[in-house]
Amino acid sequence: MPKTHTARPLAIPAISTRLLLTAAGVAILLLALAYLVAFDQGALSRSGMYMHELMHDGRHLLGVPCH
Amino acid sequence: MPLKLSFGRLLIAGLLAGLIAGLLAGTFAYVAGEPRIDAAIAIEEQNTLAHGEAGGSEELVGRDTQKNVGLILATSLYGIAMGGFLATAYTLLRRRLRTGSDTRAAIGLAAAALTGIVLVPFFKYPPNPPAVGDPATINQRTLSYLAVLVLGLVAIWAGVLAARTQTHEWRRATAGLTGFLIVVTIAYALLPTTNEVPGTFPAALLWKFRIASLGTQTILWTVLGLAFAGLLNRLATSSARQTPATAEPATT
Ligand SMILES: [Zn+2]
Numbered sequence: 001m002p003k004t005h006t007a008r009p010l011a012i013p014a015i016s017t018r019l020l021l022t023a024a025g026v027a028i029l030l031l032a033l034a035y036l037v038a039f040d041q042g043a044l045s046r047s048g049m050y051m052h053e054l055m056h057d058g059r060h061l062l063g064v065p066c067h
Numbered sequence: 068m069p070l071k072l073s074f075g076r077l078l079i080a081g082l083l084a085g086l087i088a089g090l091l092a093g094t095f096a097y098v099a100g101e102p103r104i105d106a107a108i109a110i111e112e113q114n115t116l117a118h119g120e121a122g123g124s125e126e127l128v129g130r131d132t133q134k135n136v137g138l139i140l141a142t143s144l145y146g147i148a149m150g151g152f153l154a155t156a157y158t159l160l161r162r163r164l165r166t167g168s169d170t171r172a173a174i175g176l177a178a179a180a181l182t183g184i185v186l187v188p189f190f191k192y193p194p195n196p197p198a199v200g201d202p203a204t205i206n207q208r209t210l211s212y213l214a215v216l217v218l219g220l221v222a223i224w225a226g227v228l229a230a231r232t233q234t235h236e237w238r239r240a241t242a243g244l245t246g247f248l249i250v251v252t253i254a255y256a257l258l259p260t261t262n263e264v265p266g267t268f269p270a271a272l273l274w275k276f277r278i279a280s281l282g283t284q285t286i287l288w289t290v291l292g293l294a295f296a297g298l299l300n301r302l303a304t305s306s307a308r309q310t311p312a313t314a315e316p317a318t319t
Contacts, residue, residue: 003236004104006167006168006170007168007169007170007299007303007304008302008307008308009167009168009169009303010299010302011072012072012157012158012161012162012167013072013073013074013158014164015153015159019074019158019159020159021302022074023074023155023158023159023168026074026078026151026155027152027155029151030148030151030152030155031148032145033144033148033151033231034145034148034149035147036144037094037141037144037145038145039209041217041220044078046222048127049127050127050128053126053127053128053133053137053168054132054133054136054140054141055127055137055138055140055141055144056133056136056137057096057100057101057104057133057134057137057141058093058096058137058138058140058141058142058145059102059141060100060102060194060195060196060197060276061096061100061138061142061189061194061279061283062142062194062283062284063185063189063192063194063210063280063281063284064194064212064288065192065195065200065205065209065212066197066200066205067197067200067202
């Protein structure tokens with residue numbers, strides 16, 4: 001049996017207030033992106049119902065309640 | 068000392084992995100899911116005509132665009148968002164994951180997400196094709212869906228906490244699974260039940276649609292976990308090559 005190769009773990013940035021604030025900011029942007037796909041009806045995309053209609057099938061197949 | 072990764076580099080790896088996962092999941096959804104959606108929309112249009120409602124309302128986006136560009140855009144953006152969440156969770160939780168392997172840590176987090184926000188919601192609120200839902204209940208269904216998604220993640224967390232109370236491997240597995248199932252059972256019991264599938268909707272079509280949806284989401288999270296782990300390995304290899312003097316611990 002071939003020997004399993006495991007890379008040595010990479011060092012992760014230390015948890016600091018700055019990192020937590022950055023992560024919170026990033027999480028808000030990511031939530032907005034997920035909201036745009038899953039629930040937005042023009043309030044975020046500023047495109048009326050265009051983006052909502054465009055991504056309609058994706059919503060159904062990603063398991064999001066749509067209509 | 069090994070190379071210290073910034074949150075930014077980890078985030079880029081996560082977003083990139085998410086894009087790859089979204090593209091592949093979208094391709095699967097196109098092949099396995101679109102024929103089912105087309106069939107469901109045909110039934111929906113028949114129902115509309117039968118009820119004498121104003122059919123053929125002007126479409127903002129054509130079906131052809133929805134089926135390819137729209138679908139792939141949706142799964143890609145969704146994948147990118149989930150990749151970002153995975154990278155953020157990895158950065159904040161890596162030290163608490165008791166494994167020396169980054170690959171196991173990354174894939175473990177993706178598997179936890181797949182269980183918590185795909186499998187747990189799937190069995191309570193199985194996804195529905197067009198022509199199934201009642202438009203009047205969409206707000207209620209959306210809230211219930213978000214609630215089961217959050218409770219799925221809580222169940223994973225409960226499982227991990229329960230497992231960590233034990234030291235023996237078999238007991239760990241049993242305690243973890245029990246903790247997880249207790250939270251899932253309570254969540255399923257408390258959340259409202261929705262059953263809006265009309266009796267006339269073909270059962271085989273519903274089944275095939277749900278399998279296509281489950282497949283799409285499973286591919287998204289599986290590829291996301293593997294791609295993120297792969298990109299972490301690449302970062303590890305390149306950092307070891309860039310700084311050979313400091314990357315290897317002085318053992319001599
Ligand atoms: Zn819909």
